[in-house]
Amino acid sequence: MTDILSELRWRGLIAQTTDAEALAEALAAGPVTYYCGFDPTAPSLHHGHLVQLVLMRHLQRAGHRPLALVGGATGMIGDPRMSGERVLNDKETVAAWTDRLRAQIERFLDFSGDNAARMVNNLDWTAELSAIDFLRDIGKHYRLGTMLAKETVARRLASEEGISFTEFSYQILQGNDFRELFRRYGCTLQTGGNDQWGNLLSGVDLVHKAEGARVHAMTTPLITKADGTKFGKTEGGAVWLAPDMMSPYAFFQFWLNTADADVVGYLKVFTFLDRERIGELEAAVAERPQAREAQRVLAREVTTLVHGADACERVEAASAALFGRGDLRTLDEGTLADAVAEVPRGRVTAGETTIVDALVATGLSSSRSEARRTVGDGGAYLNNEKITDPDRVIGAEDLLAGGVALVRRGRRNLAVATTQG
RNA sequence: GGCGGGUUACCCGAGUGGCCAAAGGGAGCUGACUGUAAAUCAGCCGCGGAAUGCUUCGGGGGUUCGAAUCCCUCACCCGCCA
Numbered sequence: 001m002t003d004i005l006s007e008l009r010w011r012g013l014i015a016q017t018t019d020a021e022a023l024a025e026a027l028a029a030g031p032v033t034y035y036c037g038f039d040p041t042a043p044s045l046h047h048g049h050l051v052q053l054v055l056m057r058h059l060q061r062a063g064h065r066p067l068a069l070v071g072g073a074t075g076m077i078g079d080p081r082m083s084g085e086r087v088l089n090d091k092e093t094v095a096a097w098t099d100r101l102r103a104q105i106e107r108f109l110d111f112s113g114d115n116a117a118r119m120v121n122n123l124d125w126t127a128e129l130s131a132i133d134f135l136r137d138i139g140k141h142y143r144l145g146t147m148l149a150k151e152t153v154a155r156r157l158a159s160e161e162g163i164s165f166t167e168f169s170y171q172i173l174q175g176n177d178f179r180e181l182f183r184r185y186g187c188t189l190q191t192g193g194n195d196q197w198g199n200l201l202s203g204v205d206l207v208h209k210a211e212g213a214r215v216h217a218m219t220t221p222l223i224t225k226a227d228g229t230k231f232g233k234t235e236g237g238a239v240w241l242a243p244d245m246m247s248p249y250a251f252f253q254f255w256l257n258t259a260d261a262d263v264v265g266y267l268k269v270f271t272f273l274d275r276e277r278i279g280e281l282e283a284a285v286a287e288r289p290q291a292r293e294a295q296r297v298l299a300r301e302v303t304t305l306v307h308g309a310d311a312c313e314r315v316e317a318a319s320a321a322l323f324g325r326g327d328l329r330t331l332d333e334g335t336l337a338d339a340v341a342e343v344p345r346g347r348v349t350a351g352e353t354t355i356v357d358a359l360v361a362t363g364l365s366s367s368r369s370e371a372r373r374t375v376g377d378g379g380a381y382l383n384n385e386k387i388t389d390p391d392r393v394i395g396a397e398d399l400l401a402g403g404v405a406l407v408r409r410g411r412r413n414l415a416v417a418t419t420q421g
Numbered sequence: 422g423g424c425g426g427g428u429u430a431c432c433c434g435a436g437u438g439g440c441c442a443a444a445g446g447g448a449g450c451u452g453a454c455u456g457u458a459a460a461u462c463a464g465c466c467g468c469g470g471a472a473u474g475c476u477u478c479g480g481g482g483g484u485u486c487g488a489a490u491c492c493c494u495c496a497c498c499c500g501c502c503a
Contacts, residue, residue, distance in 0.1 A: 083432095085498095162499065227459065233448090259458050290456040323457055356470090369468060370450080377451040377465070390470080410450075412457045 003028070004062035010275070011268040013055055015194040015221035018204060023216045026188065031115055032064045034189035035181050037122070037174065038105060039071035039079060040097035041086075044242030045104050047232035048193060050306070051220050053108040054270060055191055061272075065115045067187055068105045072098045072123030074174060079199070080152050080167040082159075088166075098123075104241055108305075118185070122177045138176050141209045147171060150198040171202040178203025179210055187215075194219040223269060226261035241306050248307040249342030252315040253412070255299035256292075260285055263294040271301040315342055322406070322414055328383050333401035340404065340416040348394055348405070348417040355380055355392045358407050362415030374409055381408035 005024050008014050017023050026032055036052050038045060045053070060066045075094045078086035089097075102119055109117035148154060150171060156163040178200075181187035190200045200217035207215045223231045232239045239254050240246040246254075258266055264282045267273060273281075281294040303312040321331060321339035331339070346361030353361070356371040359380060365371035374380050375390045382398060383406050394417065398405050403419045 159499095229448095253457075257457060260456095261459065263458090289458075292456065292458075295456095295458080319457085365450095367468065368470085370466085372470085373465060374451065379451045410452090413450095 004059060004064075007062075008055070008058060011058075012265060013051070013058070013220050013269060015219045016197055017218040018201075018216050019214075022214065023189070023218065026216065027062075027064070032059075032189050033067060033181075033185050033187045034059060034064055034191060035067035035069050035120075035178070035187050036191045037069040037071050037074070037177060038101050040075040040094050040101050041078070041089075043097050043100055044240045044245045045101055046241060047223070047239035050239075050241065050302075051223060051269060052192065053105065054272075055220055057108050057272075059191075060109060060115060060117060063115055064189075065185075066109050066117040067120055067181055067185060068102075068109060068117060069120050069122060069177060069181070070098045070101050070105070072121040073126035074122055074170065074177070077170050077173060078167050079170050079174075080156055080163055082152060082155060084156075084159075084161050085164055085167065100242065120181065122173070122180070125180045126173065126176075134172075138172060138179075138206070138210075141206055142172055142175075146205075150202075152195075152198065171199050174199040175202035175206040178215065179206050182207050182211060182213065182215060188213070189216040189218065191218050191220070194221055223266075226259060243307060243311075247315075247342045248303060248311045249315040249318060251307065252299050252303045252312065252319060255302050256295050256319065257412075258295050258298060260289050260294075263298055267294060267298050267301075271298065271305075273297070273301065314338060318342060323412075328400055328406060331401060336401050336404065340406070340414075344415040345418055346407075346415060348419060350394060350396045350399060350403075350419050353394050353417070354390065355382060355387045355394065355407075356390045358382075358394055358405075358417050359409060362407050362417055364407060364409040364413055364415050379410045382406070384408065 004027055005014070005020075034056075036056055038049060038052070056066050056068065072094065075098065076088070076091065078088065080086075098121065102121075106119070111117050111119075147168070148157065153163060153168060153171075156167075178187070178190050190203055192200055197217070197219050200219065204215055204217050207213050225231050234246070234250070234254055238246075239251065241251075243251075255266075255270075263285060264278065267278050267281060271278075281297055284291065284293040300312060300316060303315065307315075318339040318341065321335060322343070328336075344363050346358065346363060348358050348361055355375060356365075356368055359365040359371035359374060360368055365374055371380075372390050375387060378386060378388060380387045382392070382394065383400065394405055399419060400406065405417045405419075407415045407417050409415075
């Protein structure tokens with residue numbers, strides 16, 4: 001068995017662990033059953049969860065047994081966060097999101113073989129739990145002082161908004177999940193993001209008190225950007241893994257635009273490339289940054305991981321065609337159609353629609369005022385040519401193969417205007 | 422149940438009768454420079470072919486020539502007391 005811990009450390013995937021020596025021994029001694037939970041708080045997982053999925057996959061590849069937990073129960077309560085009390089989602093919504101998350105998680109793990117992954121839902125052991133049993137069997141192990149000291153709880157308590165009993169209780173539910181998985185499957189390790197450290201310890205402590213066993217916790221660091229801004233922010237919000245919430249094209253573009261200062265770190269965290277390969281790419285960034293080899297590999301690897309090889313090939317080809325130096329008019333209909341397949345689109349009428357209307361129709365601008373501003377700023381392009389007249393009409397002579405025109409806002413926001421279909 | 426504080430544009434937050442479409446900051450957008458990068462600098466940042474125009478300051482109603490600002494009422498949030 002490889003020394004998975006040092007591998008993970010090198011990749012920058014470990015922020016904190018409980019007793020590091022004991023954990024190293026356990027991992028070296030044989031297959032460890034571990035779990036990571038995902039709460040259905042949105043219709044899709046995002047970049048943050050991706051780190052957890054990658055970590056789970058590394059551990060499974062090293063021979064350990066993954067339990068992927070979807071929080072059908074915890075998702076109905078809400079993990080307290082600093083931005084304030086969550087709005088509760090109804091049961092049907094939570095159930096639907098749970099199903100979507102389950103499908104997203106499955107592709108990252110291997111459900112066959114000696115260390116096959118298993119999917120669990122904490123609603124299975126929580127739904128029937130009575131209030132009395134909850135308070136007697138679980139609550140008795142929790143000390144209020146410890147619960148109140150948890151960072152998020154303490155800060156929320158001190159905030160103007162305060163915290164509801166519902167969210168305050170969240171840590172108990174998550175702690176109980178660990179205990180339940182320990183009992184059912186012999187699970188002895190929980191992983192998660194560093195912001196989950198308190199919740200992980202809740203489970204470690206509960207298993208210790210209630211079951212008399214020592215179990216482990218390990219967290220991944222918060223992924224950051226060298227410039228200090230938040231990682232994973234895009235125009236659409238987060239970097240979603242679901243193709244219906246972020247197109248594979250946009251997903252690919254997100255990774256492709258990674259800053260030089262960040263790209264090597266991201267290759268370590270988000271890809272399964274080995275040290276040698278990453279070393280080569282690191283040298284490439286230093287020697288010829290303008291070639292952006294590392295960014296291209298990063299985008300390709302992560303897009304393949306999340307959306308599959310076929311989708312990745314399509315969006316990569318599209319990116320090359322649309323951002324290439326070649327003349328758009330030389331592209332044949334098939335190539336062009338493929339290239340713009342993943343790009344936002346809008347209907348226009350040749351001979352009538354102006355550039356301003358086209359920006360709005362394609363969703364590149366949210367209002368005509370904004371579109372006019374964009375044109376005024378010199379940020380509007382039709383078929384890669386700058387347009388400065390807001391009343392410029394898109395004519396038949398502007399149409400490329402297949403009766404479409406390429407509309408662009410700024411350096412890299414593309415959309416296709418269609419006249420038919 | 423009582424008393425007090427609060428609800429402003431994507432977020433934070435100023436504004437207590439006209440000079441407020443509403444300070445400031447953040448986020449965001451565009452341009453220049455580049456490498457579909459970072460940093461820097463500049464402009465923009467409710468809608469509106471643009472007007473002494475329209476819609477906005479938790480919801481509704483009222484006072485006034487005129488309200489985000491005053492009054493009534495409803496909703497929600499926070500705190501103290503019970």
